[in-house]
Amino acid sequence: MSKLAAKATQELREAVEQAIAKAQAQGELPEAQAPAFTLEVPADRAHGDWACNAAMAGARAFKSAPRKIAEAIQKNIDLADTYFQSCEIAGPGFLNFTYAPRFYGEVLQDIHKLGTEYGRSDFGGGKRVLVEFVSANPTGPMHIGNARGGVLGDALSSALETAGYQVEREFYVNDAGNQVNKFACSLEARYLQIYKGEENVPFPEDGYQGEDIKEHAKDFAEKYGDEFVEAAEDVRKQALVDYALPKNIQGLHDDLLRYRVEYDNWFRESTLHANGAVGRVVELLKEKGATYEKEGAVWFKGEEYGSEDFVLVRSNGVPTYVVPDIAYHYDKLVTRNFDVAIDVLGADHHGYVPRLKGALTALGVDASRLQIVLMQMVRLVRDGEIVKASKRSGKAITLVTLLEEVPVDAARFLFNSYEPNTRIDFDLDLAVQQDSQNPVYYVQYAHARVCSILKNLAADGITPRECTMEELNLLTAPEEIELIRQLSAYTSEVEGAARAMDPARITRYVTALSTLFHKFYNACRVKGDDPALTAARLYLCTAFKQVLENGLGLFKVTAPETM
Numbered sequence: 371m372s373k374l375a376a377k378a379t380q381e382l383r384e385a386v387e388q389a390i391a392k393a394q395a396q397g398e399l400p401e402a403q404a405p406a407f408t409l410e411v412p413a414d415r416a417h418g419d420w421a422c423n424a425a426m427a428g429a430r431a432f433k434s435a436p437r438k439i440a441e442a443i444q445k446n447i448d449l450a451d452t453y454f455q456s457c458e459i460a461g462p463g464f465l466n467f468t469y470a471p472r473f474y475g476e477v478l479q480d481i482h483k484l485g486t487e488y489g490r491s492d493f494g495g496g497k498r499v500l501v502e503f504v505s506a507n508p509t510g511p512m513h514i515g516n517a518r519g520g521v522l523g524d525a526l527s528s529a530l531e532t533a534g535y536q537v538e539r540e541f542y543v544n545d546a547g548n549q550v551n552k553f554a555c556s557l558e559a560r561y562l563q564i565y566k567g568e569e570n571v572p573f574p575e576d577g578y579q580g581e582d583i584k585e586h587a588k589d590f591a592e593k594y595g596d597e598f599v600e601a602a603e604d605v606r607k608q609a610l611v612d613y614a615l616p617k618n619i620q621g622l623h624d625d626l627l628r629y630r631v632e633y634d635n636w637f638r639e640s641t642l643h644a645n646g647a648v649g650r651v652v653e654l655l656k657e658k659g660a661t662y663e664k665e666g667a668v669w670f671k672g673e674e675y676g677s678e679d680f681v682l683v684r685s686n687g688v689p690t691y692v693v694p695d696i697a698y699h700y701d702k703l704v705t706r707n708f709d710v711a712i713d714v715l716g717a718d719h720h721g722y723v724p725r726l727k728g729a730l731t732a733l734g735v736d737a738s739r740l741q742i743v744l745m746q747m748v749r750l751v752r753d754g755e756i757v758k759a760s761k762r763s764g765k766a767i768t769l770v771t772l773l774e775e776v777p778v779d780a781a782r783f784l785f786n787s788y789e790p791n792t793r794i795d796f797d798l799d800l801a802v803q804q805d806s807q808n809p810v811y812y813v814q815y816a817h818a819r820v821c822s823i824l825k826n827l828a829a830d831g832i833t834p835r836e837c838t839m840e841e842l843n844l845l846t847a848p849e850e851i852e853l854i855r856q857l858s859a860y861t862s863e864v865e866g867a868a869r870a871m872d873p874a875r876i877t878r879y880v881t882a883l884s885t886l887f888h889k890f891y892n893a894c895r896v897k898g899d900d901p902a903l904t905a906a907r908l909y910l911c912t913a914f915k916q917v918l919e920n921g922l923g924l925f926k927v928t929a930p931e932t933m
Contacts, residue, residue: 749794
């Protein structure tokens, strides 16, 4: 929560504790250890701003009915020097507290003082966090799931940064292993077919069939001609991969940049093979007694570490795909010593996670430092029907073809509107709709609306200025109070998004904030007959504008001034 809200709740906690002590001193409550109690925001704000269960929690210790305990606390509580003005008893003994007007005024002052920094906190304590996301194979274009993973990982990174963590974003380039061998075989077949004919060069059954493979082979042939037709197979394959793979990696980089995703690190799997890290991690596991041999293969004793046993090194001496992954995460958490590593993965990796965590535990690494965000699949919908192909090309929709149909703002906003474990039916029609049914349009329109208010008032010679607390205390309409209350919650929402690893909380927050602003706009005329009230409402408008910009900026959605 914001420092102001944290201070208010601390004041309230102390006031309740002092009221209990005072009631005991006066004999209204028996001498007993005061119980631990909670403070929480009630679901229905008509019940107050904070609810306290101290009376319920103290029933056993004080051997008294909660209602009687609540009455003793209410009688003895002193809220004079706090941000609260009243204490009411509800139901069997809940204590409900309401903010004093000065709290709302100070919230607005706090927003104006902090500006773009409003919402930041030291919740994360400066811990170093590495967030790895997308990590699409560089053997072809990014699919639609990567569109969701891209904004999920990027927005989560921003939430963590805002909440006080030191964050690095990383893309893991799978430039080694089986998929690259398959890529090489596919390229080789298409290259040789150019000179020998398709009927004379069979294409691998499990090869990559995409048009991009044909294009790479054609471009390679234009550059090198038939120079590699008679070359040794391994030389030919390596030349083709060396030519095509960097182009694909650059394509991934460019496509993600268009999607407003930038990485601090592009980590190549091949470096783990080149520097011996893959072999070393197997030897470390052997030294820890976490392996055994069976039929010439090296197995990991998974059952001892929370997973099933699995092969590390095949009988032919080739490591399985999981070994570079173990080496990679050992590099994250031990070699580079990040406090936490977060992987954003598709839900199909569910069974893979225990293997990875089990291996890390065997290596002496606290596996809780690896946190996994599993995201569900995405289905595209148009006219109520599932869509699998692009309207324009007739081919499968990739990140690039999606962004040809849908604005980046809409894609980022809508993909970040769901918890990671929720399947998404992405409505292509809704994403381009320009009305309040489209959530991103609805929120951006709130920003354009406040900009219009500021522009119109400026034309009348009325500009924002600092307000006194007396002026801010004029903001008493329910729509004003609700809006300020929502503004005060922004910091705690960011912290909640970081804690739950769910940046969709910020999308939901700015949507709710926009709803409250639209209600305020319809109920409260900013320019009125009272200059002090006009100034206070203008001050509220500029505070709203700032917080909305901060929230949208967190997941890189623009805040237009006109629509």
